[in-house]
Amino acid sequence: MTAPEREWCPALPPALTLRHDTVRGTDLLVLPERVVVLKGHAGTVLGLCDGTRTVRGIVDALAERFPDAPVATDVPLFLDRLHREGWLR
Amino acid sequence: MTDASRPERPAPPWALLAELTHACPLHCPYCSNPLELARRSSELSTGEWADVLRQAGELGVVHTHLSGGEPLLRPDLADIVAAAEAAGIYTQLVTSGTALDEARLAALTAAGLRSVQLSVQHADARANDRIAGRPSSFAAKEQAAALVRRAGLPLGLNIVLHRDNLDAVGALIELGVAWGADRIELANTQFYGWGLLNRAALLPTRDQVTRAHEAVEDWRTRLAGQVELIWVVPDYFDGVAKPCMGGWGAVSLTVAPDGTVLPCPAAAALPDLAAPNVRDRSLAWIWERSPAFNRFRGTDWMTGPCRGCPRREEDFGGCRCQAYALTGDPARTDPACAFSPDHDLVRRLSEAGPAEPPPPYTYRRPGAAPVAPA
Numbered sequence: 001m002t003a004p005e006r007e008w009c010p011a012l013p014p015a016l017t018l019r020h021d022t023v024r025g026t027d028l029l030v031l032p033e034r035v036v037v038l039k040g041h042a043g044t045v046l047g048l049c050d051g052t053r054t055v056r057g058i059v060d061a062l063a064e065r066f067p068d069a070p071v072a073t074d075v076p077l078f079l080d081r082l083h084r085e086g087w088l089r
Numbered sequence: 090m091t092d093a094s095r096p097e098r099p100a101p102p103w104a105l106l107a108e109l110t111h112a113c114p115l116h117c118p119y120c121s122n123p124l125e126l127a128r129r130s131s132e133l134s135t136g137e138w139a140d141v142l143r144q145a146g147e148l149g150v151v152h153t154h155l156s157g158g159e160p161l162l163r164p165d166l167a168d169i170v171a172a173a174e175a176a177g178i179y180t181q182l183v184t185s186g187t188a189l190d191e192a193r194l195a196a197l198t199a200a201g202l203r204s205v206q207l208s209v210q211h212a213d214a215r216a217n218d219r220i221a222g223r224p225s226s227f228a229a230k231e232q233a234a235a236l237v238r239r240a241g242l243p244l245g246l247n248i249v250l251h252r253d254n255l256d257a258v259g260a261l262i263e264l265g266v267a268w269g270a271d272r273i274e275l276a277n278t279q280f281y282g283w284g285l286l287n288r289a290a291l292l293p294t295r296d297q298v299t300r301a302h303e304a305v306e307d308w309r310t311r312l313a314g315q316v317e318l319i320w321v322v323p324d325y326f327d328g329v330a331k332p333c334m335g336g337w338g339a340v341s342l343t344v345a346p347d348g349t350v351l352p353c354p355a356a357a358a359l360p361d362l363a364a365p366n367v368r369d370r371s372l373a374w375i376w377e378r379s380p381a382f383n384r385f386r387g388t389d390w391m392t393g394p395c396r397g398c399p400r401r402e403e404d405f406g407g408c409r410c411q412a413y414a415l416t417g418d419p420a421r422t423d424p425a426c427a428f429s430p431d432h433d434l435v436r437r438l439s440e441a442g443p444a445e446p447p448p449p450y451t452y453r454r455p456g457a458a459p460v461a462p463a
């Protein structure tokens with residue numbers, strides 16, 4: 001793991017909102033002019049991005065909840081992708 | 090109603106355009122408000138808006154644009170933002186930038202406002218003020234942009250393009266970058282309502298449109314990853330119908346200042362629509378059951394070339410208001426589409442070249458437009 005990854009505590013920029021949509025039964029990421037429907041456990045992962053947890057902390061929390069899922073490999077890649085989109089900082 | 094192509098219950102709406110008032114300090118000749126502007130005395134109260142937003146949230150609305158006219162002319166705007174926030178709806182202010190000051194913006198942000206879109210008429214201050222029909226409006230916009238940036242909110246610039254500013258599209262983009270915009274929407278004028286009334290003055294040449302489009306694509310490469318550029322197509326010139334609001338009654342609804350609910354802001358002009366009102370009916374009934382929202386839902390209503398066209402689920406047959414404005418029949422294929430039997434109406438106009446000298450604007454003002462007798 002590279003140094004910046006260890007220190008980075010992902011958080012949503014203030015203009016983005018993570019919310020559950022009870023009408024459609026799905027998690028949403030809401031941005032200016034755009035709504036992203038979050039599939040699978042993406043909403044759960046983003047819910048942990050509160051600016052206090054490191055990537056490692058997020059992976060550990062998820063590994064505890066989903067012991068059989070490949071979180072250690074998939075989650076850092078997912079967070080990195082969202083960072084490049086500008087949806088995490 | 091059992092109808093194979095139309096589900097019993099339409100999918101819930103994502104977005105609501107709240108036209109809080111039709112009053113506006115500017116007088117843009119292409120305004121998307123109806124020719125017959127709603128009177129201030131007919132406007133929904135704070136409580137009525139709060140109830141509309143609560144119902145909208147329950148119905149599935151996620152996004153709202155608080156627009157007008159000029160929404161800042163509503164002294165209760167922060168209360169309306171708070172009501173949207175309480176309903177779980179993400180709020181975006183669409184403003185001309187006049188009458189925004191630091192205290193007002195702070196109150197709106199505290200109430201939950203998420204983002205601001207600012208209209209700009211031209212990159213040159215004098216030209217901006219001439220098109221807007223109001224002196225010093227450019228200076229007010231520049232100041233508003235700075236306030237929004239300082240408050241840390243995302244800033245979008247909304248620019249309507251026409252004969253008078255298409256040649257300045259590069260300068261407009263540079264202005265947006267200088268003002269710190271995250272997103273610049275360059276929307277070619279749609280010709281209905283005020284735009285249609287002023288078409289002879291606003292319609293550009295094909296050359297202008299081509300050059301502007303090239304400039305935008307060039308800037309898009311340069312600004313990739315920094316500023317999002319949106320180009321809303323000039324349907325008169327492209328021969329391609331634009332998707333009407335993502336489908337009639339499919340994605341979003343518009344609530345006018347007096348509580349009238351429409352599938353699109355321009356639909357007020359359609360005859361016999363019997364537009365429902367939140368003062369008489371629930372928003373759920375209006376969305377799901379009202380004849381107005383079911384009139385052009387899905388594809389069953391389609392005529393002529395749209396009926397068998399493979400693109401009908403993508404562009405929904407184009408704009409109903411444009412079909413009506415140009416042919417007198419809102420169910421016809423949009424004449425902007427090259428397959429439309431009425432396409433000649435549009436082609437002749439786009440090829441004729443603009444009127445010389447350009448006729449003066451009929452500025453948007455209550456009573457300025459001839460309105461058909463009821």
Ligand code: SF4
Nearest residue numbers: 330395398401406426
């Ligand atoms: S014929 Fe109708 S559906 Fe086909 S492209 Fe034209 S407007 Fe769209």
Ligand code: SF4
Nearest residue numbers: 333353355408409410
């Ligand atoms: S037809 Fe559709 S896009 Fe066109 S103005 Fe009316 S509702 Fe809007």
